[in-house]
Amino acid sequence: MSNFERIQVLKNQEAEPYANFVAEYGSPLLILDCNKVAEQFNALSDALPNIEFFYAIKALPHPAMIRTLLQFNVGFDIASKGEIDLLRLERAQARNTIHTHPIKRDDDIRDALSYGCTTFVVDNIWELEKFVAYRHRVALLIRVSFPNAKTNIDLSRKFGCQPSDVLLLLRKAKALGIHVKGLSFHAGSQCTDSSNHVHAIRQCAAIIEQAEAELGKLLPILDIGGGFPVSYTHSTQDINQFCYPINEALATLPAHINVIAEPGRFLSAPVMESVSRVIGKAERSDGTWYYLDDGVYNSYSGQIYDHATYPLTVFSDGECSSIATLAGPTCDSIDVIAEQVNLPPLRIGDLVIGKQMGAYTSASSTRFNSLETAEIVVINGPSVGLNTIFITHSS
Ligand SMILES: Cc1ncc(COP(=O)(O)O)c(C=O)c1O
Numbered sequence: 001m002s003n004f005e006r007i008q009v010l011k012n013q014e015a016e017p018y019a020n021f022v023a024e025y026g027s028p029l030l031i032l033d034c035n036k037v038a039e040q041f042n043a044l045s046d047a048l049p050n051i052e053f054f055y056a057i058k059a060l061p062h063p064a065m066i067r068t069l070l071q072f073n074v075g076f077d078i079a080s081k082g083e084i085d086l087l088r089l090e091r092a093q094a095r096n097t098i099h100t101h102p103i104k105r106d107d108d109i110r111d112a113l114s115y116g117c118t119t120f121v122v123d124n125i126w127e128l129e130k131f132v133a134y135r136h137r138v139a140l141l142i143r144v145s146f147p148n149a150k151t152n153i154d155l156s157r158k159f160g161c162q163p164s165d166v167l168l169l170l171r172k173a174k175a176l177g178i179h180v181k182g183l184s185f186h187a188g189s190q191c192t193d194s195s196n197h198v199h200a201i202r203q204c205a206a207i208i209e210q211a212e213a214e215l216g217k218l219l220p221i222l223d224i225g226g227g228f229p230v231s232y233t234h235s236t237q238d239i240n241q242f243c244y245p246i247n248e249a250l251a252t253l254p255a256h257i258n259v260i261a262e263p264g265r266f267l268s269a270p271v272m273e274s275v276s277r278v279i280g281k282a283e284r285s286d287g288t289w290y291y292l293d294d295g296v297y298n299s300y301s302g303q304i305y306d307h308a309t310y311p312l313t314v315f316s317d318g319e320c321s322s323i324a325t326l327a328g329p330t331c332d333s334i335d336v337i338a339e340q341v342n343l344p345p346l347r348i349g350d351l352v353i354g355k356q357m358g359a360y361t362s363a364s365s366t367r368f369n370s371l372e373t374a375e376i377v378v379i380n381g382p383s384v385g386l387n388t389i390f391i392t393h394s395s
Helices: 014-024 034-047 063-070 080-091 106-115 124-127 163-176 195-215 239-250 267-270 298-306
Strands: 007-010 029-032 052-055 073-078 097-100 117-120 139-143 178-182 220-222 260-262 271-286 287-292 311-314 322-327 336-343 351-354 375-380 389-393
Touching: 007 336, 014 029, 014 351, 014 375, 029 034, 034 052, 034 063, 034 239, 034 267, 034 375, 052 063, 063 080, 073 080, 080 106, 097 106, 124 139, 124 163, 139 163, 139 375, 163 178, 163 195, 195 220, 195 239, 195 298, 239 389, 267 271, 267 336, 271 298, 311 336
Parallel strands: 007 311, 029 375, 052 073, 052 260, 073 097, 097 117, 117 139, 139 178, 178 220, 220 260, 287 322
Antiparallel strands: 029 271, 271 287, 271 351, 311 351, 322 336, 375 389
């Protein structure tokens, strides 16, 4: 990514709203804007009409996300007891949830069932057998693998059966008396284009047809997973353009098939900004090093786990005149946010804003060096009225 795409320099006076947050709550901070959650949901539902959405909580497991999406009757994709507990606290209806983790302990199945979730995902015979004891209470989706070499986050290596194994699993489920109601896939996260979604939809359509012809088995649900991308530059992503081929492929499905999706990143990435401060600086042989109070062990953890590079905003009335490195606050040398970028001179105390920092950021932050994780300040939250703020801790 070029310096221009990654670094935005705004005038000093534009730092004021962020400085006000820092004056009130300290730093580092994450600001979660519920209006943006609504905007993202509206954009995706416009781009993919007639699809029922189940927000993948793992991307940003925060009450404000759940509360805002509940206003739009969005369902939830859950994968752990902790995520179920979050939904319980927010009084989300279990009938609008799907448990999508392909590998579960018996306790995980029981927890989800006791909450009221009855849709589960499997991708192999051993997982199928775990449901024998619960066969009168559940309906399953079979996850199919569609590898995607074009993304860094290929979710079809660790999970998903081969397309050619689906009929075998359907036969086995029938023999065990377990109801399978559809297929699911994940085309890879942060997809560069929608070709793998289209490929997967076409393959699944063929499997659904074959299951009906050979086994007389109807599979009325197709779960097209997540993968809907956001822009990690200062310009925006055209989600309509991404979804257009998906809609074309979906239009060829038989009318009785209900299509659902599990978006995580698209609904959450643009809704949080990180606010950190320069806490130290040094001149080194490769330029100026600025040390921030947030880094890859904390809100920028997605630079490690999610392969993301977040666009940054700094504030200065000066010119971009020096090659600089932005580093996090821990003692580890891997804790670097941006290397060899062209920056204006920054002072200790200056603010650095990270954009598009809602998805897979605070969700995977740590307390390495016994440092606190960033506070999350929620603005425009539904439960507390417009333009009011409540503050929660992310850990
Ligand atoms: C099963 C499942 N569904 C949905 C998602 C969300 O994917 P994305 O953030 O690409 O929308 C993930 C991400 O890991 C996942 O594992």
